Amino acid sequence: MTKSHKIKIYDCQAGTEYTLQVPDDRYILHFAENQGVKLPFSCRNGACTTCAVRVKSGKIYQPEAVGLSQELRNQGYALLCVSYARSDLEVETQNEDEVYELQFGRYFAKGKVRFGLPLDED
Template sequence: MTRSYTIRIRDRSSGEIHTLQVPEDRYILHNAEKQGVELPFLCRNGACTTCAVRVISGEIYQPEAMGLSPELRDRGYALLCVSYPRSDLEVETQDEDEVYELQFGRYFGKGKVKVGLPLDED
């Protein structure tokens, strides 16, 4: 028998709190949509950070979340499009740009890319 969990999602952009029931074998985002809750998403396959949330409490399973580094996962970030609940959860949506900066910002922190220079020159 499949267990269902109570998921509370605080949408930072609207201030709304959505409460859902999600089976342990279903993606949270997909079930939210089936229950009439509109949340941010883009790719639906765990490759971007549009549906990122921060887990406030509970356990989440996201083996296909290739858009998040292990470090961000360890810090409590998850991608709802490829996440399964493993307990009752409370999560908060994140600004995509904030998560993108956390994920990739260190690689782009040296300023604009210089175009037209040979590889051995700065």
């Protein structure tokens, strides 16, 4: 039996807030878009961090969020494009660059990737 949950989304970049009743068998982003809500997104596959949110309260289920480490999920981050509500939720959008840096920054700590030559040779 499908249940719906009250989802409050604060879009920090746009300074807007939305409240929706989202069925627990629908991706939150997709449902919000069908209701006319415009939120940040890019890949729609859970691989990037454009639609990242921070869960302020409630439970979210995101088995396909390959763009977020388990560590970031444990810290309350979620990707709306592949997330299902499991309770009433309050979430806020995040700065994509900050989340990307948290997720992938350790791999780029040595600076810009250059092809063909080692970094100390030009």
